[in-house]
Amino acid sequence: MFLLGFGLQQAQAGMIDKEGMAPWEICGMCHGLDGVSHMPKFPKLAGQKADYIKAQFIAFMNGERTNDGGQMQAITQEVQPGDINRIAHYFSQQAAPAPIDENVDDQLYQQGKSLFAAGREGLPACRSCHNVARSDTPWLDAQHEDYLQKQLNDFKSEKRNNQTGSIMQGIAKELQPGEQEALVHYLSRSALREP
Ligand code: HEC
Ligand code: HEC
Numbered sequence: 474m475f476l477l478g479f480g481l482q483q484a485q486a487g488m489i490d491k492e493g494m495a496p497w498e499i500c501g502m503c504h505g506l507d508g509v510s511h512m513p514k515f516p517k518l519a520g521q522k523a524d525y526i527k528a529q530f531i532a533f534m535n536g537e538r539t540n541d542g543g544q545m546q547a548i549t550q551e552v553q554p555g556d557i558n559r560i561a562h563y564f565s566q567q568a569a570p571a572p573i574d575e576n577v578d579d580q581l582y583q584q585g586k587s588l589f590a591a592g593r594e595g596l597p598a599c600r601s602c603h604n605v606a607r608s609d610t611p612w613l614d615a616q617h618e619d620y621l622q623k624q625l626n627d628f629k630s631e632k633r634n635n636q637t638g639s640i641m642q643g644i645a646k647e648l649q650p651g652e653q654e655a656l657v658h659y660l661s662r663s664a665l666r667e668p
Pocket of ligand 2: 609610
C-alpha cells in the first residue's frame with residue numbers, strides 16, 4: 474500500500490522497480506493478487522471477462538475513462554503494452570468472488586432481483602446485456618456494493634464516459650434512487666455466473 478501514500482498521481486512511468494515481478498503483481502496491491510479486493514473502492518477483478526478487463530484498462534490508459542481519481546491512469550504507465558493480454562487473462566482465470574451474505578434485506582433483494590431479470594416499463598432488464606455471452610459487459614454479481622453504487626452514479630453524472638459506457642448513462646439516469654439501491658443490494662449478494 475506504499476503507493477497510496479506516495480502520491481500516485483505524480484507517479485512517472487518506470488518509477489516502480491518491477492524487476493522479477495509477474496506483471497499482475499502490481500495490480501494485486503489494490504485489486505488483490507487473487508482478484509478479490511478488500512476495499513470497496515477497488516473493484517474485484519477475479520473471474521471477470523478478460524476482454525472487459527482489457528478494454529477498461531485501455532480506456533484508462535488512453536484517458537477515456539477518468540472516474541478513478543487518477544489511480545488507474547497512473548498505474549497503466551507502469552505496464553508494458555505487451556503484458557496487457559496476460560494480465561487480463563490471469564485475473565479472468567481466478568475463481569469468481571463469493572457474494573456477501575450479510576444483512577440481507579428480503580424486500581430490497583427481491584426488488585433488485587426482479588429489476589435485474591425483467592426491468593420495468595422504460596427500463597430494460599439488466600440481464601439482457603449482463604448475463605449473456607457478451608464480451609463488452611462485465612459480470613456484476615458479487616461485486617462490492619459501494620463500487621457498483623459509485624459506477625451507477627458516475628454513469629448518471631457522465632463522469633464515466635468512455636465510449637461503450639454511454640449505453641449505461643441512459644439506463645442509470647432512468648433508475649430511481651430506491652431501484653438503484655435495490656439492484657446493488659441484490660447484485661453484491663448474488664452469484665449469477667454460469668459455472
Ligand atoms: C493504486 C490502486 C490501483 C492499482 C495498483 C491498480 N488499480 Fe485498477 N482500479 C483502481 C481503482 C480505484 C479503480 C476503480 C475506479 C472507479 O471508481 O471507477 C480501478 C478499476 C480497474 C478496472 C475496472 C474494473 C471494472 O469492473 O470496470 C480494471 C479492469 C482495473 N482496475 C485493472 C487493473 C490492472 C490490470 C492493474 C494492474 C496493472 C490495476 N488495475 C492496478 C485502483 C488500482
Ligand atoms: C443494452 C445493454 C445493457 C443493459 C440493458 C444494461 N447494461 Fe450495464 N453495462 C453495459 C455495458 C456495455 C457496460 C460496460 C460499459 C463500459 O464499457 O464502460 C456496462 C457496465 C455496467 C456497470 C459497471 C460495472 C463495472 O464493473 O464497472 C454497472 C454497475 C452496470 N452496467 C449496471 C447495470 C444495471 C444495474 C442494469 C439494469 C438496470 C444494466 N447495467 C443494464 C450494458 C448494459
